[in-house]
Amino acid sequence: MPRHIVTIKDIAGALKISVSTVSRALRDTYDVSKDTREKVLEAARELRYKPNFNATGLTNRGTHNIGVVLPYITNFYFSNVITGVQEIAYGREFTVTLFLTNDSPEREMTITQNLPISSLDGLLVSVSSGSNSCGHFQELIDEGIPVVFFDRVVSGIRASMVMQDDYNGAFAAVEHLVKRGYKRIAHIAGPKDMTFTHKRLKGYIDALNKYKIPLREEWIVYSGFTQDWGEKDVYELLKCKEVPDAIFAVNDRKAIGAMIALKNEKIVIGKEMGVIGFANDPIATVITPTLSTVSVPSFEIGRKSCELLLKHIKKSNFPPEEITLPCPLIVRESTIKN
Numbered sequence: 001m002p003r004h005i006v007t008i009k010d011i012a013g014a015l016k017i018s019v020s021t022v023s024r025a026l027r028d029t030y031d032v033s034k035d036t037r038e039k040v041l042e043a044a045r046e047l048r049y050k051p052n053f054n055a056t057g058l059t060n061r062g063t064h065n066i067g068v069v070l071p072y073i074t075n076f077y078f079s080n081v082i083t084g085v086q087e088i089a090y091g092r093e094f095t096v097t098l099f100l101t102n103d104s105p106e107r108e109m110t111i112t113q114n115l116p117i118s119s120l121d122g123l124l125v126s127v128s129s130g131s132n133s134c135g136h137f138q139e140l141i142d143e144g145i146p147v148v149f150f151d152r153v154v155s156g157i158r159a160s161m162v163m164q165d166d167y168n169g170a171f172a173a174v175e176h177l178v179k180r181g182y183k184r185i186a187h188i189a190g191p192k193d194m195t196f197t198h199k200r201l202k203g204y205i206d207a208l209n210k211y212k213i214p215l216r217e218e219w220i221v222y223s224g225f226t227q228d229w230g231e232k233d234v235y236e237l238l239k240c241k242e243v244p245d246a247i248f249a250v251n252d253r254k255a256i257g258a259m260i261a262l263k264n265e266k267i268v269i270g271k272e273m274g275v276i277g278f279a280n281d282p283i284a285t286v287i288t289p290t291l292s293t294v295s296v297p298s299f300e301i302g303r304k305s306c307e308l309l310l311k312h313i314k315k316s317n318f319p320p321e322e323i324t325l326p327c328p329l330i331v332r333e334s335t336i337k338n
Contacts, residue, residue: 006049008142014043023142027316063121065095066309069111070126071103071152075253076281077298078126081150084302085124092310094121103225105130112136121313122146124305127154129191129224146312150305153195160312160320162305166196169294169327170203173248173276176292176329178211181337182246182274186219188233188258190250197222200250200278219244230257238265245273246335252277252284252293259287259334274335278327289333297325 008022015022017036025032025040043049066089072078082098089096097120101108108128113136115123125137125147134154141147141159153161177185187204190197201220208215218240223229230249234257237244249255255277259269267273269289277284280295304323312318 006047008049010047011040011043011049014047015039019142020138023144027144031319063119064093065097065120066122066124066306066313067097067099067115067120068124069099069101069108070124071101071128073098073100076283077151077279077296080298081126081302081305084299084304085306086302088303088306088310094310101128103128103130109136112140115140117143117145120145122148122309124309125149126152128152129194144316146309146316148305148309148312150301151196155195158320160308160322162301162308162323163196163325164296164301165324165327166199167203167206169278169296169329170200170248171207172203172327172329173278173292173294174204174207175210176331177246177248177274177276177335178207178213180274180335182335183213184216184219184242184244185213185246185248186216186221186237186244187248188230188237188250188254189220189222190225192222197250204248216242216244225251225253227253227257227260230254231261232257234258234261247273247275249275249277252279252281252291255291255293255334256283256287259291269334270336271338274337276335280330284330284332289336292332292335293330294327295330296327300325 009019012019012022021032021036022040025037068082068085070078073082086096099111101111105128123140123145127134134157137147138157148160148162150162153163174185185208187201189201205215219237221233221236223233230253247258249258255275258275262269262273269275275291277291277293280293284291284293308321
């Protein structure tokens, strides 16, 4: 009969402490007390625990390969992030392996459960929309795998994160609409469970409050991130008893979908209804009218994320950091009212 292999979960159970605490104690991180570390080491000796090569040997053996888990590769934002990641990784002689979730929480879970951890030094992650539970990433972190989240980050996990300034970018976008003379401003948002959906929504609400513009719940529509969803959201808004005169979209793809719907309904963009997006996708300068937006430093997010991950790989007790990059407003034709 095969001998039971002792894991950090067994140590945690014996001491009645969390798996993450055991993992940090074994790695001698800065946030575990000397007393707790000694108890963990004593229990590990008594239980004859042998460290998992995959969990503790990453930084020492140095595979020089990092994984990137992300929803898409086809849109401008994520392709630009990857370019930034590769610039840093290749400059440090690391290779990059991509794992695409297709924005599916189920696919994301399957990927994390089947990652070739023995050949990865760490992970960069942008979570799928609908990922209500991120326990699968916590398990990787507990096992000693360095993980850095970017763009679509998670709450409730103590890890490094690199983000754009969603709140202030959204606030600036809505404030711009107000100053251009729009008074009935709707928001076509992302999925409710996304962290940056909440931040951009808060920026929208706070900008309305600043200028004493009433918040209308029926003018906030939650859905996906695609152009098709942007079209559908606008048709929902046009059914309202009172129709808005401007739209702040959670991203440029939805904003472009909104513009298509408005054109189909013969509503003049800018003069009759303003539209502003978020991302500064290159298509924003190609469409007519050109799209006002908030620029996201996607390339720099990729660079910063990779730099931060390499710090964690090099030093196991490197404390988590949160980096937020500014998002400047870009004004174009879609918000010209007069």
